[in-house]
Amino acid sequence: MRHTWRWFGPVDRVSVQDAAQAGAHGIVSALHHIPTGDVWPLDEIAKRQDQVRAGGLEWEIVESIPVSESIKTQTGPWREHIANWQETLRRLSVAGIRTVCYNFMPVLDWTRTDLRWTTRHGAKAMRFDRIDFVAFDLHLLERAGAAKDYDAGTCEQAQRRFREMNDARKLGLSRNIGAGLPGSADGYSLPQLRAHLETYAGISREKLQRHLIDFLTEVTPVAEQVGINICAHPDDPPWALLGLPRILSSAEDYTFMLREIDSTANGVTFCTGSLGARAANDLPAMVRQFAPRIHFIHLRNVRREELKTPCSFYEDEHLEGDTDMVAVIAEFLSEEKRRRAEGRTDHQIPMRPDHGQEILDDLTRGAQPGYPAIGRLKGLAELRGIERALSHATYGLG
Structure with a gap:
């Protein structure tokens, strides 16, 4: 190679x-x-x-x-x-x-929920936390109809997780998920992300x-x-x-x-x-x-x-x-x-x-x-x- x-x-x-x-x-x-x-x-x-x-x-x-x-x-x-x-x-x-x-x-x-998550030996790695992502979707982005995409147990976990988040974590989560391609200056605010999602209405x-x-x-x-x-x-x-x-x-x-x-x-x-x-x-x-x-x-x-898909994972x-x-x-x-x-x-x-x-x-x-x-x-x-x-x-x- x-x-x-x-x-x-x-x-x-x-x-x-x-x-x-x-x-x-x-x-x-x-x-x-x-x-x-x-x-x-x-x-x-x-x-x-x-x-x-x-x-x-x-x-x-x-x-x-x-x-x-x-x-x-x-x-x-x-x-x-x-x-x-x-x-x-x-x-x-x-x-x-x-x-x-x-x-x-x-x-x-x-898409990651954490860009510098601390590993067991103190290194920093990127991570996707499934429950954090659902909490973002339901309670920060507040996407219309989002709850239908998740089972009741996942929604309950996400609600509890969201209640535990301080303002800094909420802001960081929004920034991490809305980040653009690596190296790009692009990124989405919550209103911008909602607007972009609307452009895919009807696209299966x-x-x-x-x-x-x-x-x-x-x-x-x-x-x-x-x-x-x-x-x-x-x-x-x-x-x-x-x-x-x-x-x-x-x-x-x-x-x-x-x-x-x-x-x-x-x-x-x-x-x-x-x-x-x-x-x-x-x-x-x-x-x-x-x-x-x-x-x-x-x-x-x-x-x-x-063991499920989608799942939480880290690098x-x-x-x-x-x-x-x-x-x-x-x-x-x-x-x-x-x-x-x-x-x-x-x-x-x-x-x-x-x-x-x-x-x-x-x-x-x-x-x-x-x-x-x-x-x-x-x-x-x-x-x-x-x-x-x-x-x-x-x-x-x-």
Whole structure:
């Protein structure tokens, strides 16, 4: 695998040079300051490349070109936004970038109730508390009809939890859930979130799936023409939230997407953390199933705190949690071996150590939540060790 590292640009408290010292081969980044729906300017793409090169690496992966809510709902300037997405692909290709990650989650992208939850040994990790989230939905957001989405016992627990919350916790919970994509300045106040939810009235799961296919029908041919692989990130967490449908949460969801747009350029960002929060997802089996179409890998581990789905979970250490990371990496190495035998130019699949617990000096650095320096360095070192061991000639995966 090719080891990459997410970098949020000059505002990131973890530098490109830090990433190089951690052992990264390349950088994953995006132009977070460009408004969603706009074309990425050529000079801004070149500027980001220069910033990365100044740290000793190359910008290799885009994560992400945001897909606008207009595209997802097919309202407003959605056709213009698709055209702009296509043009951005063309410009990135000219710049030499060959992999673009995106997601199709409505309104809320990744969602956590705690951005710096204290673990058993004092590290800080991101966490999703199911009851806190329901308390937010019922008593802070006060979404119309929300109680119908939960059983009576869950509603009672959420009411008790809400009564125990002080004002600081209520404010923090609202901010955490309303946060935008990592690295983005976007975020939602409660009134803004309510307004965005209203735009999805009447959009069923099946309709949102069709909108995804409509989007891919337009952008995949352009990706093919310019030599870029586009890859859809799974829902995080992988279940419906706030009455919104989610459509990339399971093997069945990805099977539908890949079957409807049957092109190598249309592929998967395989995130073990997002998919691993859903107990029914068999991750090694999913890698085997989708291996030829997996273009980007996020390796992280979550610990599910309940047997049910949805569940509470937190970001565990990379080799802990509920995902068998050794088995997952073994599947990826087998796929890379198969690709080399086929002569595929993309036989080396880029991966990044996704998220990480804040440990040691991370605790005072103030980096983007989930993206510490030392926590990710530790994760990358552990993952690299598994890869190196499994790639040894004795085991036949190298």
